[in-house]
Amino acid sequence: MITDRPLILVVNDDGITAPGIKVLIEEMQHLGEVVVVAPDGPQSGMGHAITIGKPLRLDKVELYPDVEMYKCSGTPVDCVKLAVNRVFKGRKPDLCVSGINHGLNNSINVLYSGTMSAAVEGAIEGIPSIGFSLDDFSYDANFNHCRPYVRSIAAQVLQNGLPKHSLLNVNFPNDSFDLQGIKICRQAGGRWVEEFDERLDPHGRDYFWLTGKFQLEDRGEDTDVHALQHGYVSVVPTQFDMTAHHVIPELNSWSFDIPND
Template structure:
């Protein structure tokens, strides 16, 4: 690539998060950086879009040499606004999301605003990658991720991704040296919900969503396994949600209408 690649950076933890600061710094080493990120936390927003109220998009100046905008909407709104109003259809060469404070492996891909922003990038036919770290604290240390983030982005720009495919990259925390990169599939795991039930001062009940992550997958080719063994997990993700293998089964059903 002769010209510097143009890179869109987005996240779901909000534009002031340390995770996006790390991602911006690494992307500045690779290309021309544009940031469009939520003006506040948007974790767990999944693929939500804002249709019932208007959106704000305001230019701000947090980091030098970077074109930055904060957006009142969801992570997916950020990507849509970036493509339409900032890049004006001249799409960026890469869309990166994160680095998320907290893992987005396994089923979390579906709840995560970080990953949904990357999915939206892929729907827009932009090579897209979501990055997440196994540390949800605001003080999380992202330093051990930097060289992997850079290399995965450079390899993506060089090799290009198959049509309709993006990457979900998760990092172990910095408690042990990383074992390398492992290409994986999404583990068969889920959250067992537990609602913390409380009573407000007006005697009405309310609930906080909490839960316990349960891995039901014994495979050694899953992202959960890779992270447990201190690998950087890379899962190729697609937005064709068709269960193609089930079509012949369903064609055997005898509908009565």
């Protein structure tokens, strides 16, 4: 793995055979030497989960020409950890890209996303990182309109780097839009209103199927949701420091009376 070209780690949460990762691999091959470490099956909604208490498998596979590829039995974050510690053997990649996810990771979805958590893990490791997602959950989603933007955004990160402890969350409208360009946005305020569909299994035991609807609580025109609704590619600078810094002064004004008993 000795090359003068930028070394690019590609990961996802839809699994190593997903169409979205194939598009990402092809676009990254224009920019550098690509190494893929991805889950052996779908891992959507895993967030920043890691595997403990059971072994991880890492197997080399050959799916695409001239690409070093490994499938991992663990989560997207496991994939990044194994890539950094075992595959690259101490050499840090120049870029980590995750996706292209089948489905949006805008607004609050960033917290649940395996795609974005893999990119976050890359940033934790000090690697400039990007998560890419498309507003289309179907297996045969059309990613062609994303290609030039994927390459352009990745090239800019390779050229300019990113501030420490930050990464990019990039979301694309589906192919029903004529893309208007890129908008740098903030994350929209929103949440999922969950419902649990209760059913019976063949043995008469209750089980639950999670459903729900996304509830937008933010009508700002500078958000990722607004940009996507108007045909723009949304780019949200993201960080993994979850400290509510603006709350610290208020907490410092409290009097904490410690009971003596």
